[in-house]
Amino acid sequence: MVKPLPFIKNHQYNFIKKQVDLLERACNSVTDPKVVESVRYSVHFNILEAFPDADELQKQLLEKVAMLRTEGEFRHYLRSLEPYLAEFPVVTGKQLAKLFPKNKKLKLPDFAAIDYRYVTYLGWVDIATHKLFIVYRLNGRLVGIEGRYIPTNKSVCFLCNRHAEVALFTTVTKSKPANASPDYYKAIGNYLCVDSEVCNKNMTDVTALEKFVREAVGTHES
Structure with a gap:
Protein backbone atom coordinates (compact mmCIF):
# COMPACT_ATOMS: atom_id res chain seq x y z
CA MET A 1 0.00 0.00 0.00
CA VAL A 2 1.37 3.40 -1.01
CA LYS A 3 1.81 5.76 1.92
CA PRO A 4 -0.14 9.04 1.48
CA LEU A 5 2.01 12.01 0.57
CA PRO A 6 1.68 14.62 3.39
CA PHE A 7 0.63 18.06 2.19
CA ILE A 8 -1.46 19.55 5.00
CA LYS A 9 0.47 21.68 7.47
CA ASN A 10 -0.70 22.04 11.07
CA HIS A 11 -2.11 25.56 10.66
CA GLN A 12 -3.95 24.46 7.51
CA TYR A 13 -5.46 21.50 9.35
CA ASN A 14 -6.62 23.85 12.10
CA PHE A 15 -8.18 26.07 9.42
CA ILE A 16 -10.00 23.09 7.94
CA LYS A 17 -11.30 22.10 11.40
CA LYS A 18 -12.59 25.62 11.92
CA GLN A 19 -14.40 25.57 8.58
CA VAL A 20 -15.83 22.11 9.25
CA ASP A 21 -17.11 23.32 12.61
CA LEU A 22 -18.88 26.24 10.88
CA LEU A 23 -20.60 23.88 8.48
CA GLU A 24 -21.55 21.39 11.19
CA ARG A 25 -23.09 24.13 13.32
CA ALA A 26 -25.03 25.39 10.32
CA CYS A 27 -26.33 21.88 9.60
CA ASN A 28 -27.41 21.46 13.21
CA SER A 29 -28.92 24.85 13.94
CA VAL A 30 -30.09 26.51 10.69
CA THR A 31 -33.51 25.56 9.35
CA ASP A 32 -33.31 27.40 6.03
CA PRO A 33 -31.77 25.00 3.45
CA LYS A 34 -30.58 27.91 1.30
CA VAL A 35 -28.56 29.33 4.18
CA VAL A 36 -27.01 25.93 4.89
CA GLU A 37 -26.04 25.50 1.23
CA SER A 38 -24.55 28.99 1.22
CA VAL A 39 -22.37 28.06 4.21
CA ARG A 40 -21.50 24.75 2.53
CA TYR A 41 -20.35 26.56 -0.62
CA SER A 42 -18.34 29.09 1.40
CA VAL A 43 -16.59 26.37 3.44
CA HIS A 44 -15.80 24.38 0.30
CA PHE A 45 -14.37 27.48 -1.41
CA ASN A 46 -12.34 28.61 1.62
CA ILE A 47 -10.70 25.22 2.10
CA LEU A 48 -9.70 24.89 -1.55
CA GLU A 49 -8.42 28.47 -1.57
CA ALA A 50 -6.10 27.58 1.33
CA PHE A 51 -4.38 25.01 -0.93
CA PRO A 52 -3.58 26.83 -4.19
CA ASP A 53 -0.90 24.27 -5.10
CA ALA A 54 -3.01 21.16 -4.48
CA ASP A 55 -3.00 18.53 -7.24
CA GLU A 56 -6.15 16.81 -8.48
CA LEU A 57 -6.04 13.95 -5.97
CA GLN A 58 -5.50 16.36 -3.10
CA LYS A 59 -8.38 18.53 -4.30
CA GLN A 60 -10.65 15.49 -4.47
CA LEU A 61 -9.79 14.67 -0.86
CA LEU A 62 -10.46 18.21 0.34
CA GLU A 63 -13.66 18.61 -1.70
CA LYS A 64 -15.36 15.82 0.22
CA VAL A 65 -16.23 18.49 2.78
CA ALA A 66 -19.08 19.57 0.49
CA MET A 67 -20.84 16.23 1.04
CA LEU A 68 -20.82 16.23 4.86
CA ARG A 69 -24.12 16.26 6.69
CA THR A 70 -24.08 14.09 9.83
CA GLU A 71 -21.93 14.21 12.96
CA GLY A 72 -20.31 10.91 12.03
CA GLU A 73 -19.42 12.20 8.57
CA PHE A 74 -17.79 15.34 9.97
CA ARG A 75 -15.67 13.32 12.40
CA HIS A 76 -14.71 10.77 9.74
CA TYR A 77 -13.68 13.52 7.32
CA LEU A 78 -11.25 15.08 9.79
CA ARG A 79 -9.81 11.66 10.69
CA SER A 80 -9.36 10.86 6.98
CA LEU A 81 -7.08 13.89 6.65
CA GLU A 82 -4.71 12.88 9.45
CA PRO A 83 -2.49 10.61 7.27
CA TYR A 84 -1.85 13.65 5.06
CA LEU A 85 -0.52 15.88 7.84
CA ALA A 86 2.97 17.20 7.10
CA GLU A 87 5.03 16.85 10.27
CA PHE A 88 7.29 19.55 11.64
CA PRO A 89 10.93 18.37 11.38
CA VAL A 90 11.89 16.13 14.29
CA VAL A 91 14.63 17.94 16.21
CA THR A 92 17.36 16.73 18.53
CA GLY A 93 19.19 18.28 21.44
CA LYS A 94 22.28 18.73 19.25
CA GLN A 95 20.31 20.62 16.62
CA LEU A 96 18.84 22.95 19.24
CA ALA A 97 22.28 23.54 20.75
CA LYS A 98 23.48 24.70 17.32
CA LEU A 99 20.50 27.04 16.98
CA PHE A 100 21.23 28.62 20.36
CA PRO A 101 25.06 28.47 20.58
CA LYS A 102 25.38 31.27 23.16
CA ASN A 103 23.14 29.45 25.62
CA LYS A 104 25.53 26.95 27.21
CA LYS A 105 22.92 25.67 29.67
CA LEU A 106 20.06 25.41 27.22
CA LYS A 107 16.91 23.93 28.71
CA LEU A 108 15.45 21.49 26.19
CA PRO A 109 11.76 20.82 25.57
CA ASP A 110 10.18 17.49 26.48
CA PHE A 111 10.74 15.70 23.18
CA ALA A 112 8.67 12.67 24.22
CA ALA A 113 5.58 14.86 24.62
CA ILE A 114 5.78 16.40 21.13
CA ASP A 115 3.47 15.19 18.36
CA TYR A 116 5.16 16.79 15.35
CA ARG A 117 2.02 16.45 13.22
CA TYR A 118 0.43 19.23 15.23
CA VAL A 119 3.38 21.63 15.40
CA THR A 120 3.66 24.84 13.40
CA TYR A 121 6.46 26.17 15.57
CA LEU A 122 8.30 24.55 18.45
CA GLY A 123 8.13 26.65 21.60
CA TRP A 124 9.08 26.16 25.23
CA VAL A 125 9.99 28.17 28.31
CA ASP A 126 12.77 28.08 30.86
CA ILE A 127 11.09 29.29 34.03
CA ALA A 128 14.39 29.60 35.90
CA THR A 129 15.81 32.16 33.46
CA HIS A 130 12.50 33.70 32.31
CA LYS A 131 13.35 32.83 28.73
CA LEU A 132 11.15 31.60 25.93
CA PHE A 133 12.42 29.77 22.87
CA ILE A 134 10.93 29.46 19.40
CA VAL A 135 12.09 27.20 16.57
CA TYR A 136 10.52 27.58 13.13
CA ARG A 137 11.25 26.31 9.64
CA LEU A 138 11.69 29.38 7.43
CA ASN A 139 12.39 28.81 3.73
CA GLY A 140 13.32 25.19 4.43
CA ARG A 141 15.78 26.04 7.21
CA LEU A 142 15.30 25.76 10.97
CA VAL A 143 15.86 29.04 12.80
CA GLY A 144 15.81 29.73 16.52
CA ILE A 145 14.69 32.78 18.50
CA GLU A 146 15.47 33.29 22.16
CA GLY A 147 13.97 36.05 24.28
CA ARG A 148 12.66 37.18 27.62
CA TYR A 149 9.09 36.63 28.64
CA ILE A 150 7.01 38.43 31.24
CA PRO A 151 3.73 36.69 32.16
CA THR A 152 0.70 38.97 31.99
CA ASN A 153 -3.03 38.66 32.40
CA LYS A 154 -5.07 36.93 29.73
CA SER A 155 -4.92 38.65 26.38
CA VAL A 156 -4.94 37.94 22.65
CA CYS A 157 -1.95 36.03 21.28
CA PHE A 158 -0.50 37.65 18.17
CA LEU A 159 0.07 34.25 16.55
CA CYS A 160 -3.17 32.34 17.08
CA ASN A 161 -5.47 35.33 17.73
CA ARG A 162 -7.08 33.54 20.66
CA HIS A 163 -7.73 34.93 24.14
CA ALA A 164 -5.37 32.94 26.36
CA GLU A 165 -2.70 33.02 29.04
CA VAL A 166 -0.02 35.09 27.36
CA ALA A 167 3.39 36.56 28.08
CA LEU A 168 5.14 39.59 26.67
CA PHE A 169 7.89 38.00 24.60
CA THR A 170 10.79 40.25 23.62
CA THR A 171 13.93 39.48 21.65
CA VAL A 172 16.78 41.49 20.15
CA THR A 173 16.47 41.66 16.39
CA LYS A 174 19.45 40.89 14.19
CA SER A 175 17.98 43.08 11.48
CA LYS A 176 19.90 46.36 11.15
CA PRO A 177 19.48 49.43 8.95
CA ALA A 178 22.17 49.92 6.29
CA ASN A 179 23.77 52.85 8.14
CA LEU A 209 4.74 34.29 12.81
CA GLU A 210 6.85 34.52 9.66
CA LYS A 211 6.95 38.32 9.81
CA PHE A 212 8.16 38.19 13.41
CA VAL A 213 10.73 35.47 12.68
CA ARG A 214 12.12 37.35 9.68
CA GLU A 215 12.52 40.52 11.69
CA ALA A 216 14.09 38.67 14.60
CA VAL A 217 16.66 36.72 12.58
CA GLY A 218 17.37 39.59 10.20
CA THR A 219 16.22 38.17 6.90
CA HIS A 220 13.74 39.59 4.42
CA GLU A 221 13.60 36.58 2.15
CA SER A 222 10.23 35.79 0.69
Missing part, protein backbone atom coordinates in the same frame (compact mmCIF):
# COMPACT_ATOMS: atom_id res chain seq x y z
CA ALA A 180 23.50 51.37 11.63
CA SER A 181 26.37 51.83 14.06
CA PRO A 182 28.18 48.74 15.46
CA ASP A 183 26.37 49.11 18.78
CA TYR A 184 22.91 49.34 17.16
CA TYR A 185 20.31 47.62 19.35
CA LYS A 186 16.63 47.07 18.79
CA ALA A 187 14.23 44.85 20.71
CA ILE A 188 10.95 43.61 19.26
CA GLY A 189 8.14 42.03 21.20
CA ASN A 190 4.57 40.88 21.28
CA TYR A 191 2.05 38.98 23.37
CA LEU A 192 2.43 35.24 22.88
CA CYS A 193 0.74 32.16 24.36
CA VAL A 194 2.77 30.80 27.27
CA ASP A 195 1.65 27.29 26.32
CA SER A 196 2.89 26.70 22.76
CA GLU A 197 0.88 23.47 22.50
CA VAL A 198 -2.34 25.43 22.94
CA CYS A 199 -1.09 28.04 20.49
CA ASN A 200 -0.27 25.42 17.87
CA LYS A 201 -3.74 23.91 18.19
CA ASN A 202 -5.33 27.28 17.43
CA MET A 203 -3.07 28.65 14.70
CA THR A 204 -4.72 28.93 11.28
CA ASP A 205 -2.28 31.33 9.61
CA VAL A 206 1.51 31.80 9.70
CA THR A 207 1.71 35.36 8.35
CA ALA A 208 2.31 37.02 11.73
Whole structure:
Protein backbone atom coordinates (compact mmCIF):
# COMPACT_ATOMS: atom_id res chain seq x y z
CA MET A 1 0.00 0.00 0.00
CA VAL A 2 1.37 3.40 -1.01
CA LYS A 3 1.81 5.76 1.92
CA PRO A 4 -0.14 9.04 1.48
CA LEU A 5 2.01 12.01 0.57
CA PRO A 6 1.68 14.62 3.39
CA PHE A 7 0.63 18.06 2.19
CA ILE A 8 -1.46 19.55 5.00
CA LYS A 9 0.47 21.68 7.47
CA ASN A 10 -0.70 22.04 11.07
CA HIS A 11 -2.11 25.56 10.66
CA GLN A 12 -3.95 24.46 7.51
CA TYR A 13 -5.46 21.50 9.35
CA ASN A 14 -6.62 23.85 12.10
CA PHE A 15 -8.18 26.07 9.42
CA ILE A 16 -10.00 23.09 7.94
CA LYS A 17 -11.30 22.10 11.40
CA LYS A 18 -12.59 25.62 11.92
CA GLN A 19 -14.40 25.57 8.58
CA VAL A 20 -15.83 22.11 9.25
CA ASP A 21 -17.11 23.32 12.61
CA LEU A 22 -18.88 26.24 10.88
CA LEU A 23 -20.60 23.88 8.48
CA GLU A 24 -21.55 21.39 11.19
CA ARG A 25 -23.09 24.13 13.32
CA ALA A 26 -25.03 25.39 10.32
CA CYS A 27 -26.33 21.88 9.60
CA ASN A 28 -27.41 21.46 13.21
CA SER A 29 -28.92 24.85 13.94
CA VAL A 30 -30.09 26.51 10.69
CA THR A 31 -33.51 25.56 9.35
CA ASP A 32 -33.31 27.40 6.03
CA PRO A 33 -31.77 25.00 3.45
CA LYS A 34 -30.58 27.91 1.30
CA VAL A 35 -28.56 29.33 4.18
CA VAL A 36 -27.01 25.93 4.89
CA GLU A 37 -26.04 25.50 1.23
CA SER A 38 -24.55 28.99 1.22
CA VAL A 39 -22.37 28.06 4.21
CA ARG A 40 -21.50 24.75 2.53
CA TYR A 41 -20.35 26.56 -0.62
CA SER A 42 -18.34 29.09 1.40
CA VAL A 43 -16.59 26.37 3.44
CA HIS A 44 -15.80 24.38 0.30
CA PHE A 45 -14.37 27.48 -1.41
CA ASN A 46 -12.34 28.61 1.62
CA ILE A 47 -10.70 25.22 2.10
CA LEU A 48 -9.70 24.89 -1.55
CA GLU A 49 -8.42 28.47 -1.57
CA ALA A 50 -6.10 27.58 1.33
CA PHE A 51 -4.38 25.01 -0.93
CA PRO A 52 -3.58 26.83 -4.19
CA ASP A 53 -0.90 24.27 -5.10
CA ALA A 54 -3.01 21.16 -4.48
CA ASP A 55 -3.00 18.53 -7.24
CA GLU A 56 -6.15 16.81 -8.48
CA LEU A 57 -6.04 13.95 -5.97
CA GLN A 58 -5.50 16.36 -3.10
CA LYS A 59 -8.38 18.53 -4.30
CA GLN A 60 -10.65 15.49 -4.47
CA LEU A 61 -9.79 14.67 -0.86
CA LEU A 62 -10.46 18.21 0.34
CA GLU A 63 -13.66 18.61 -1.70
CA LYS A 64 -15.36 15.82 0.22
CA VAL A 65 -16.23 18.49 2.78
CA ALA A 66 -19.08 19.57 0.49
CA MET A 67 -20.84 16.23 1.04
CA LEU A 68 -20.82 16.23 4.86
CA ARG A 69 -24.12 16.26 6.69
CA THR A 70 -24.08 14.09 9.83
CA GLU A 71 -21.93 14.21 12.96
CA GLY A 72 -20.31 10.91 12.03
CA GLU A 73 -19.42 12.20 8.57
CA PHE A 74 -17.79 15.34 9.97
CA ARG A 75 -15.67 13.32 12.40
CA HIS A 76 -14.71 10.77 9.74
CA TYR A 77 -13.68 13.52 7.32
CA LEU A 78 -11.25 15.08 9.79
CA ARG A 79 -9.81 11.66 10.69
CA SER A 80 -9.36 10.86 6.98
CA LEU A 81 -7.08 13.89 6.65
CA GLU A 82 -4.71 12.88 9.45
CA PRO A 83 -2.49 10.61 7.27
CA TYR A 84 -1.85 13.65 5.06
CA LEU A 85 -0.52 15.88 7.84
CA ALA A 86 2.97 17.20 7.10
CA GLU A 87 5.03 16.85 10.27
CA PHE A 88 7.29 19.55 11.64
CA PRO A 89 10.93 18.37 11.38
CA VAL A 90 11.89 16.13 14.29
CA VAL A 91 14.63 17.94 16.21
CA THR A 92 17.36 16.73 18.53
CA GLY A 93 19.19 18.28 21.44
CA LYS A 94 22.28 18.73 19.25
CA GLN A 95 20.31 20.62 16.62
CA LEU A 96 18.84 22.95 19.24
CA ALA A 97 22.28 23.54 20.75
CA LYS A 98 23.48 24.70 17.32
CA LEU A 99 20.50 27.04 16.98
CA PHE A 100 21.23 28.62 20.36
CA PRO A 101 25.06 28.47 20.58
CA LYS A 102 25.38 31.27 23.16
CA ASN A 103 23.14 29.45 25.62
CA LYS A 104 25.53 26.95 27.21
CA LYS A 105 22.92 25.67 29.67
CA LEU A 106 20.06 25.41 27.22
CA LYS A 107 16.91 23.93 28.71
CA LEU A 108 15.45 21.49 26.19
CA PRO A 109 11.76 20.82 25.57
CA ASP A 110 10.18 17.49 26.48
CA PHE A 111 10.74 15.70 23.18
CA ALA A 112 8.67 12.67 24.22
CA ALA A 113 5.58 14.86 24.62
CA ILE A 114 5.78 16.40 21.13
CA ASP A 115 3.47 15.19 18.36
CA TYR A 116 5.16 16.79 15.35
CA ARG A 117 2.02 16.45 13.22
CA TYR A 118 0.43 19.23 15.23
CA VAL A 119 3.38 21.63 15.40
CA THR A 120 3.66 24.84 13.40
CA TYR A 121 6.46 26.17 15.57
CA LEU A 122 8.30 24.55 18.45
CA GLY A 123 8.13 26.65 21.60
CA TRP A 124 9.08 26.16 25.23
CA VAL A 125 9.99 28.17 28.31
CA ASP A 126 12.77 28.08 30.86
CA ILE A 127 11.09 29.29 34.03
CA ALA A 128 14.39 29.60 35.90
CA THR A 129 15.81 32.16 33.46
CA HIS A 130 12.50 33.70 32.31
CA LYS A 131 13.35 32.83 28.73
CA LEU A 132 11.15 31.60 25.93
CA PHE A 133 12.42 29.77 22.87
CA ILE A 134 10.93 29.46 19.40
CA VAL A 135 12.09 27.20 16.57
CA TYR A 136 10.52 27.58 13.13
CA ARG A 137 11.25 26.31 9.64
CA LEU A 138 11.69 29.38 7.43
CA ASN A 139 12.39 28.81 3.73
CA GLY A 140 13.32 25.19 4.43
CA ARG A 141 15.78 26.04 7.21
CA LEU A 142 15.30 25.76 10.97
CA VAL A 143 15.86 29.04 12.80
CA GLY A 144 15.81 29.73 16.52
CA ILE A 145 14.69 32.78 18.50
CA GLU A 146 15.47 33.29 22.16
CA GLY A 147 13.97 36.05 24.28
CA ARG A 148 12.66 37.18 27.62
CA TYR A 149 9.09 36.63 28.64
CA ILE A 150 7.01 38.43 31.24
CA PRO A 151 3.73 36.69 32.16
CA THR A 152 0.70 38.97 31.99
CA ASN A 153 -3.03 38.66 32.40
CA LYS A 154 -5.07 36.93 29.73
CA SER A 155 -4.92 38.65 26.38
CA VAL A 156 -4.94 37.94 22.65
CA CYS A 157 -1.95 36.03 21.28
CA PHE A 158 -0.50 37.65 18.17
CA LEU A 159 0.07 34.25 16.55
CA CYS A 160 -3.17 32.34 17.08
CA ASN A 161 -5.47 35.33 17.73
CA ARG A 162 -7.08 33.54 20.66
CA HIS A 163 -7.73 34.93 24.14
CA ALA A 164 -5.37 32.94 26.36
CA GLU A 165 -2.70 33.02 29.04
CA VAL A 166 -0.02 35.09 27.36
CA ALA A 167 3.39 36.56 28.08
CA LEU A 168 5.14 39.59 26.67
CA PHE A 169 7.89 38.00 24.60
CA THR A 170 10.79 40.25 23.62
CA THR A 171 13.93 39.48 21.65
CA VAL A 172 16.78 41.49 20.15
CA THR A 173 16.47 41.66 16.39
CA LYS A 174 19.45 40.89 14.19
CA SER A 175 17.98 43.08 11.48
CA LYS A 176 19.90 46.36 11.15
CA PRO A 177 19.48 49.43 8.95
CA ALA A 178 22.17 49.92 6.29
CA ASN A 179 23.77 52.85 8.14
CA ALA A 180 23.50 51.37 11.63
CA SER A 181 26.37 51.83 14.06
CA PRO A 182 28.18 48.74 15.46
CA ASP A 183 26.37 49.11 18.78
CA TYR A 184 22.91 49.34 17.16
CA TYR A 185 20.31 47.62 19.35
CA LYS A 186 16.63 47.07 18.79
CA ALA A 187 14.23 44.85 20.71
CA ILE A 188 10.95 43.61 19.26
CA GLY A 189 8.14 42.03 21.20
CA ASN A 190 4.57 40.88 21.28
CA TYR A 191 2.05 38.98 23.37
CA LEU A 192 2.43 35.24 22.88
CA CYS A 193 0.74 32.16 24.36
CA VAL A 194 2.77 30.80 27.27
CA ASP A 195 1.65 27.29 26.32
CA SER A 196 2.89 26.70 22.76
CA GLU A 197 0.88 23.47 22.50
CA VAL A 198 -2.34 25.43 22.94
CA CYS A 199 -1.09 28.04 20.49
CA ASN A 200 -0.27 25.42 17.87
CA LYS A 201 -3.74 23.91 18.19
CA ASN A 202 -5.33 27.28 17.43
CA MET A 203 -3.07 28.65 14.70
CA THR A 204 -4.72 28.93 11.28
CA ASP A 205 -2.28 31.33 9.61
CA VAL A 206 1.51 31.80 9.70
CA THR A 207 1.71 35.36 8.35
CA ALA A 208 2.31 37.02 11.73
CA LEU A 209 4.74 34.29 12.81
CA GLU A 210 6.85 34.52 9.66
CA LYS A 211 6.95 38.32 9.81
CA PHE A 212 8.16 38.19 13.41
CA VAL A 213 10.73 35.47 12.68
CA ARG A 214 12.12 37.35 9.68
CA GLU A 215 12.52 40.52 11.69
CA ALA A 216 14.09 38.67 14.60
CA VAL A 217 16.66 36.72 12.58
CA GLY A 218 17.37 39.59 10.20
CA THR A 219 16.22 38.17 6.90
CA HIS A 220 13.74 39.59 4.42
CA GLU A 221 13.60 36.58 2.15
CA SER A 222 10.23 35.79 0.69
